[in-house]
Amino acid sequence: MKRMRIIAFTLMILFGLSLTLIPTAADEGGDGKLVYYIPVEQAVERGLLAFLQRSVDTALEEGADQIVFEVDTPGGFVDAAGQIANLIKGIPIPTTAYVVGEAMSAGAFISLNADQIVMVPGSAMGAAQVIDGSGTAADDKAHSAWLATMKEAAELNGRDPIYALAMADPEIDLPEYRAQEGYLLTLTASEAYEVGYAEAIARDRSELLEFLGLENAEEREMEVSFAEQIARFVTHPVVIPILLSIGSMGLVLELYSPGFGIPGIMGATALFLYFFGHMVAGFAGMETFILFGVGVILLLIEILVPGFGIFGIIGIGAIIGSMVLASYSTANILISLLIAAVLTIIMSVLFFKYVGYRGPLKKVILTDSIKTEEGYVSNVTRQDMVGKEGEALTVLRPSGTAIFGNERLDVVSEGGYIGQGRKVKIVATAGSRIVVREVNEN
Template sequence: MRRTIWALLALALLILGFLLHNRPAAATTGGEVVVLRIDGVIGPATSDFFARELRRAHARQAALLVLAMDTPGGLDTSMRAIIKDILAAPLPIVTWVGPEGARAASAGTYILYASHVAAMAPATNLGAATPVAIGMPGGKPGDDTTRKDKADDNTKERDGNSAGDAAGIGDSMMEKVRNDAAAYLRSLAQLRGRSGDFAERAVREAASLSSEEALAAGVIDLIAADLPELMKKLDGREVKLGDGRTQRLSTAAATVTQIAPDWRMRLLALLSNPQLALVLMMIGIYALFFEFTSPGFGVPGVAGAICLLVALYAFQLLPVNWAGVALLALGAILMLAEAFLPSFGALGVGGIVAFVVGGLFLMDTEAPGFGIPLAFLIGLAIASALVIGAVGSFAARTRRRPIVSGREQMAGTIATVTTVTAEGAWALAQGESWRVRSASPLAPGDRVRITGLDGLTLLVEPLTADPANRRGGSPP
């Protein structure tokens, strides 16, 4: 009997273990589906918006988060921050490239690969995931062969040529960046069971696919024309989360909540514009300079400090080349110095050159949405030079004008003698009574010209009877 009981217990444990091991995936009970809309460049504002809304969706126990995306790409740091949040998300993340005509290029391709479910609308595309370096020599994709050939030719013609070495360094750095990006996208493809072959070509060859081609190649999971169709096609699909749990989606009757970018994201997106940051930096430098040269007003100093701090915060958000920032500041200082130092244009020209070169070094113009056009830089430099020239011209004209206030202004003006005593003489000058001293005898009513000052005593000389010498005199 005892053996039979133990045998039955062992059999029950085996059956229980089998049932537990093969239990069906837990189904989400409809619930709420949160839809985040991301249009435009992937930047610091986008990653901050996604992280905050993901936390909020989890806090209110949403069943699913859908990332509706249309992007030309963006910054690598912001993209990786979003992907880290997706991989560690406590709820399923679906990325849908839509509506029709949208795209998930560059950084968008990485995010699509990282999502638990990848979907696209008809007439959309993804790919072109070749990384673009910022502030790095040889940063343009697709021209490796040309650069290598040029470097080889330079090396053959001039052994040890520095230009060839620089090109070789740039090529090596870009090759490292591409290898890293290819391995990263390939690892995401392996994690989600998607095509690693296209991942490799998207990085190394900037390959792109349409939605139909992507579905046939195993890059995405489904095609849906709009959100209602997406909800129907997601219903019943199983996804595996980062903590090992498997969930079956139940979205056919789910409540869909669409969340648009809030004021915080719009403000961060505005500050993440390098052109605005550049303008704010110039305003801050000029305003602080004006405050230092004309102290006491206060408003330029306060406004300039605010603009400069906001510009530095914007640069901190962006992966800028700080050598470019330093050149921009140097260029602005040199252009300001041109208005006050007798450099005969050398400082001004040097400032314009430093400003334009610094702007070119600041950001890579091929980074989508984050480039600074050369025309913008030249226009801003010319406008700054014109402003500085106008200020310098105004200062020069002011310097040539006669003095109209203070002790120095009294020299040459006319006064009228009012009192003459044994202790000295007094005269009325500009409505004030002054002690006067003269080498010639004075009498009350005499008109005199002020020739200088000795402390609080005016040095004067009598006027002749010539009416031409009486111009500008004060009334007796």
């Protein structure tokens, strides 16, 4: 009886192990297919590119059969959109752009590079004109290049390029799809389906999977990590000059105030966020942190130890070099540094003028002055000599020597020539300076 219990107990253990080791239908994702959802949200910039690259790599490593890009973006920067498009075109498995909100400007271009486009009812796609930094349409050269890029993206999957060109050029006449002449083309979900720019309209993911023929597929979703959210924010071209300005002004203000307080913390945090964000986005490595640290150390050496400016110049060069190396665009970082420098100089002048200097360098800089009112006298002023008369021992042109009684003094005339032996009179004294005037003997 005891042996039977042992055998039964052993069989129960083996049965339990078999349940954990044998894959179930849920574990296999039904038919064994795997779909990855990757969000394309907010502005299109380099931080988004880094996130998409990581997401695509993860999906491919885990054996995804389909990648769905859920698009909801107002657009962004052309250079980042171009690299994202190249990333999508290079994916070896089927890709779908699922427009769940709006795919405007760079978002429309990215969607056109996917194998197919599916849109949610009420979503829209279009308005893809190139805009420069001032908010106006780009010049003819950039506009022409962008039109060629949009046309190529449309033709990639057999779409009529006229609609893509109309999204980027308001002069292309498509009155049936424009609310008003001269406007950029924006297609609704139904219009995009009608002209062949959307292969289907799906209300939700279940309808999308039904269209894709992956009803029983396992679904996984990529999420933007907190570090990537920070990276996307701080690598935005508009945020970069703000960060650098806060960083430089904070550190300069710290030099103007005693101890280490809020300005120094703000400055150090802003600079850390700049390097951290660019490192997470894949633009910078630890070498940029090291180079920046070397620059700061050299500046401190220049402040505390006289070095004829050599340490200071090298330190500033190292700091600027580290920021350029960490940036994805040399032109952008140089403009940002220029803006930060101008704002910091203006702030420093105003702060020094209206607040004064009370920083840590006050301990190593002599700012005291010696005043006569406090009893300090460098030269005794001979007020008692004023009015006395004497004789010029030398020619005064205007300086020379005169004798007053038994005392020889170095004197200076009021400006005119006085000959040797002429009578002179002391009219003013100031320290060691004695001013004389010729006495008319008539």
